[in-house]
Structure formats: structure tokens, C-alpha cells
Amino acid sequence: MTAESGAMTTPVVAVDGVSVRTRDRTILDKISLDFSARSLTAVVGPSGCGKTTFIRTLNRMAELTPGLRIQGRVLYLGQDVYDPTVNPVVVRRRMGMVFQRPTVFPASVFENAAFGLRLVRASEEEIDAAVTEALQRAGLWDEVHSHLDGPALALSGGQQQRLCIARALAVRPKVLLLDEPTSALDPAATQRVEATLQHLKEEIVVILVTHNVGQAARVSDRVAFLHSGHLVEVGATADMLERPREKLTEQFITGRFE
């Protein structure tokens, strides 16, 4: 499977000439990139190249940072998420997000997973069903189903991170954005999160920011390489890691960087 065959189906997310600037510098420069259903794209690049900023522009989290100017279009199933008539709250529900460090709320495991559903006053049965399903999809159910009412902060770091994934999945987003989700985890926990992602990409669009080329190789179908705000190269994982077209890409994946 190649990147080109993915583009033939309707993209779930289409990034169209997105630039992000501060007053005195350009953080992202005219990025265009499509994400089609049931795919896992790894966004890689050296530290500070704009990976975090890039995924934060997709679900309108970037606009929470004062002083950032965002230009261009991000289309979710053909609708511009930056359209003034679109409420960012809705955008963020459709595109879940997981952060670098686990960010569980000071509440029980169950209430963490139920957070997004409580906001829209879902019924108890709905919440029960959705929480169970989300914990299963996140590969956490077997470990926590006996103590759902226990404090989430008592879980291990890896479990907390998968709970954060479950929490995002419970509102059934079509897109899941992850910002270096394993960088604070040990190898065993990392492996479990990666296994979870392998399952998820069969169902939804997964966009994974990572600075770890090995991780990209293990889990992604496609790799996008960012360098100082430019999209240098994007291609199927195997092609790109074995036969990079650009010199910068080759330098990065062979580790001759920094």
C-alpha cells in the first residue's frame, strides 16, 4: 500500500496550506497533507520543528496559545474547522487528543473515562456502555475493570496514559491525535500503548507525533517528516525509512541529527 492509494478515498482530515506564525517568526509554513480513514500517520522531525503545533492546529487547540496566527484551512470531512460558524467545542469532540504526559483528572477511573459523556448529559446506560467499550479499545479493561471506582492517580504511568486514550475514545471521535504519548513511559508500557494504537488504526484516523523513528517504523503506515516548519517529505513508512528521497530525511532517520 502506498500513500497515493490512500489519497483516492475521501480524506477525513485535509490540511490545506496551513501556516502558523508568531509576531516575528514562522512556526509552520504552508503545510498540506491529507489523512484518510483507517490509517496511522506518524509525524516525525527534530525537536522544535513544529510537530506539536501542527497537530494542535487540527483540533483548534493552537488558538488557545496567545500570540499565534493560524492561516490556511483544515477540512474535517470537507468542512473547514476554522469556519466562524463552527464551534471549537464540537471540533475537539470529533478529534480526540492525548498529551505527552498522562493527564488524568483527580477522580475515579470510571469518571475519567466518562468525562466527555457527562458534559453532554448522556444517560447512565449510555455512559456505562461507552466507558466499557472505550476501556476495551484502549486495552485497559482487563487491568482496571475490578476497580473502576478507585482513584485514577493510583494507576501506573502506562495505565494512566491508556486511560487518557480511553477517555478520548469514549466520545467516539473519528480522529485521534497523540503528541509523543510514550515519551514519559518505560519500554513495557510503551509497547502496550503501541499495541493499542495498532488496533485503533483499523477503526479511525490516528495521527501520532513521535521523535522516535523506531516507533514510527513499528506502528505507522505512513510517515510525514517535518523540519523547521516545512513538510519535507511524506510517504509509506517502509519506502520512506528505507529509501528517503530527501537528504534531510535521510540524515534524520539515520540519526545524524543533533
Added chain:
Amino acid sequence: MGAVTGAPPLAAEDDLRRDRSGHLRGRTVLDRCIGWLLPLLFLVAIAPILDLVYWVASRALPTFTLSIITTNPSGAAGGLLSPIVGSLEILLLATLVAIALGFFGGLATAEYLDEETAGAIRVTANVMVGIPSIILGLFGFIVFVKYFGWGASLAAAGVTLGIFMTPYVYRATDLAYLSVPPHIREAAVGSGATPLQYLFRVATPIAFPSVLTGIFLAMAIGVGETAPILLATTPVAIPPLSLFQPASALPLYIWSGFENGLILPVAIHRAFQAAFLLLVIVVGLNVLVRIIAARSRRRLEGLFQ
């Protein structure tokens, strides 16, 4: 690539403009309303300050003359010389006492005690800050006025107020030395500085501005306090000639005006003029604190480059 034009209509769950839950509108409106209403609560703080400053100034300034600060009070009239001088004398004595009692404790807690002991001892200082000032006043009366037999005097008032200010100086010193960055300490010790050299040549120059601002803040709090000195001295008309004579103070002057009813216009004006002078002293000390803090921040930034 790009938008899907002319595609079949979106399913409800995919349409960003349609809300499946039905609550979105209410939630968004609630958020907006709260976003407008909560900042209005700042008025609860701002309006009284403006009102208070306006009234104190408008009652104090029209009849303010230089003779008010150069003559002693006589009855309800006269000037404010002895309260001003008394306030400054009491404050000076109190500051010396507070530094003597508070500085070394803060230094020891920050520099010479282990984390756990220091944490527990910090709680005791913080709890002492919470002791009502009237209780300190009673303590000063029982111990200094009666037991030591100093009588109503400048000394009793100064020492009592100094004890009141002690935990503030203690906390400021503690925080100041605690905020010396650990890498600087390591560098100093690593390059062979003795503990005393470290203390005098490295830590103290860095911590000093913060200690100073802490002392000024304690003075700003102390100069306006009435209760600690109320029992320790009496509002007399002339400045004291020795430590063991009573000294008046600006808060005491207002206090005795209130006790005498504040009926005569001149008494009301003097009370507001005393309050105005107190505000000026307090604001002045606070401005001083800001200036020192800003300067030392600039100096410290240089240190880290």
C-alpha cells in the same frame, strides 16, 4: 486532495454545525455569560478601594496645612506631630526587634535545617502570623507593661509590635535564602568555599533584596496596626523623651478620636488626615518594595546569563 464538493449530505454525526447532544447551545451560552460576569467581581475589590481613597483624601486634603505636621495635638484640634513621630519611633524599634527575632530563624530554617524539620518549623511561623493582633496586644500588656513594669511606654509598644512583625520577617528571610538557586550553591561549594564564605559572599548578596522587601512589607503591615500597641502605650500629646515614656501613634490618634465621638468637624478632619498619612506611608513602603523587587530581578537575570 482538498474539499469534497458536491458530495452527498453529511451524516448528522459528521456535521460540525449540527449538535447531536442538543445541549451545546446552552453550554456555550453559559460559558460566555460566566466569562462576562466573573470579571465583574473585580469591582467588589476595586470599588471599595476607590471609594475609600476618594473619601479619605477628600476629607483630609482641603484642610491640610503644613502646621498639622509640625505641631502637637491639643484637645481635638492642634496638629499630628506627636502621633507621626511616635509612629515612626515605635516602627523603628519594632523593626529592629523583628529583625533580631525573625531574621536568624528564617536563615537557619532555609540554610541549616533538613527539609522535613524546616517544613514543620515553617508551619509554626505561618501559624504565628495567624494569631489575632489583639491577642498580641494583651500579651504585651501582661508581660511588658505589667510584669516587666515598663508601664505604658514607647518600649512596650515597640517590642510588642516587633513580636507581631517577627513571623513576617522570618518568612521573608526563609523564602529569600531558599530561592538561591541550588546550582549556585553547588558551584560555590564545589569551588572550595567554606560555609561562612558561601553565606556571606554568595547567598546573602543574592537573598538580600528579598529580605529587604520582606522587612519593608512587615513595616507596612506593622505601621497600620492598632491592636498590638493599644494597651502598651497611650495617645499622649507630646513625643516621648525616653524609651519608657508613652508615645502616641497615628492609629492610636484615630482610635482616641473615635472613642471621643468624632463629633467636632476638626476632630473628623484630623482623624482623616491621620488616616491619609497612614495610607501614604503604607503605599510608600509598597512602592519601595516594588522598586527593589524589580531592580533585584534585573540583577538576578544578569546572574543567570
Added chain:
Amino acid sequence: MSQPPVAGPAGGRQPLPFLARLRAGIARWWPYVPALLPLALTLAIVDSLIGASRLQNFGAGFFGFIITDYGILIFVVGSFLTSVPALVIAMLVGLGIAIASTTYLPRFLSEWLDPFVDLLAGIPSIVYGLWGFLIVAPFFGHDIFPTVAPALAWIPGFHPSFNSPSLEGTGLALGIIILTLMILPITTLLMRDALRSVPRDLWESGLALGATRWEVARHVAIPYAKRGIWGAAFLGFGRAMGETVAVYFVIDQTARLPTNIYAPTSTMASLIVSSIAQNLAGTDLHFLAEMALVLLAITLVVNVAGRWMIRRTFTDVAGL
């Protein structure tokens, strides 16, 4: 307890010379002397009050006696009647301000507005008293209470005893208002710090789940900052109980329980200053010392509880 940085008498078979041992002992223990001064002063205060009271004659059972039979009870009640409403208002307003400045306002605006709250803390108590007595009391007595009182009369305790409430304006209601202003800075500051300690990631993950700012504040930030908020409540309450001069000026100090919210009353602290104002004979001093002990006991308990809560918050944050 950690090892002292100086060489102790470790390992040596033959006893160290006396002077060296003394030096080592001093180097090890001197920091405790100044560091424990605040505690020692606190204990000295307690001791002096016990000495001046009749507690040593009658034992601890005396407390029950002075509170119920001896008439302190009405002042304890008076203190609670002023402090609790003031605390409730100051906590609600303070929480609102804290949320506004941490959640809704842009940085430059909150940096500009926050100092006003701090300024409220800098105004001396006696200046509040003077302003409250000469400016606010007549205004409330003439303009506010007569219009507001009939509308609120249905609430128990809000019915003025005469047809029009006191034209003076002084009394319980004004005491509560002035106290609220005086403790607003401490509650606001502590809650603002507590909310600031909520990690940015936690805020953002709430928003990323499609919550509004208010929902994140309500369901994420406040639960996270719970301890700090409780600490603010305890410390604010301690402040309110101990506040003396300003309350005395505006409460129309009268040694009886208020019949309604406009009525004069008395708190423990205001009673102590009013006795001072009259005269200080030997018998009075016993009574004042006993009253001060009750007040001190209450404020120490709430302060220890409050500081403990806040300390726990900080260690939690550091541990995260």
C-alpha cells in the same frame, strides 16, 4: 533527621576533648534556637494568657464554665455570626475572581487587575474602621437599608425590629460587609495560587475533550485545587475571627446577641478592645485573658488546619 554537615563524634574510640565536642554540639544544634523562636513566642503568649486568667485556679473544666455560665458564649456566637457570613461571601467572590483571572481574562488584564485585590490587604484596619463608621455607615443607614430592608424582611433574621432599620447603619450587617472586604484578599490570593497550580496540560486535556472553559474550571480545576481552596477557607476564617478594630468601629459594640441583621452586637475581639477602651482594672484582665484564650484556641486550630491543607497541596503538586 539528616546528618549535620559538621563532623560529629563518629567512630572515635577515645573521647573527644570537651571543647571540640561542645563546638560540634553548637554547630549541630544552634539553628534550632532561632528557628524555634516563633513557636516559643506562641507558647509564651499562651502561657502569659493562662497566667493572667483564672484557669490555673480552676483547671481545664473552667472553660466549660466560662463559656456557658459566665457569659462568653454570646461573644463566641457574635464572632461566628460576623465571620461565617463574611467568609461565605469572601469565598464565593474570591473564587469567582480567581477563576476569572486564571481562566477567562487575558494575561495582561489579569496582571493589571490582580494588584487591586492585593491592595485591599494593605489598607490598615483602623482606616477601614474610620471609613466604615463615617462614610459607609451613614450611606447604608440612610440610603441602602431603608430601601432594601422591606424587600428582604421575609427572610428570618432580616426583619428590622423597628419600622425602619437603624439610621446609623452600624451593626451586624455592616460588620459583615467590612469583614468581607478585609478577608477577600487572603481568600482570593490563596485560591488564585491553588488554581494556578493546576497543570496546563490538565486544563488543555479538559478542553480537548470538548469541554467549555467553565466546565474545565468547574469539573477539573476546582477538584484539583480542592485542598488549596479549603486552606483558603480556614485561613480566611481565622482572619475574620481575629479582626478587631475595624469591626469594633462599625458594629456598634453592645454586649448582647443581635435580634436581626441590622442590630448591634459584639464579637470576642471587639469585646476585648472595648473593655480596653473603658478601663483596665485587675478583674477585667482575668476576664479578657480568658476570652483571649478562647479566641486564640479557635484561631490556632483553624490556622494549623489551613496551613496543613495548603502544605499538602504544594507537596502534591511537586509530586506530580
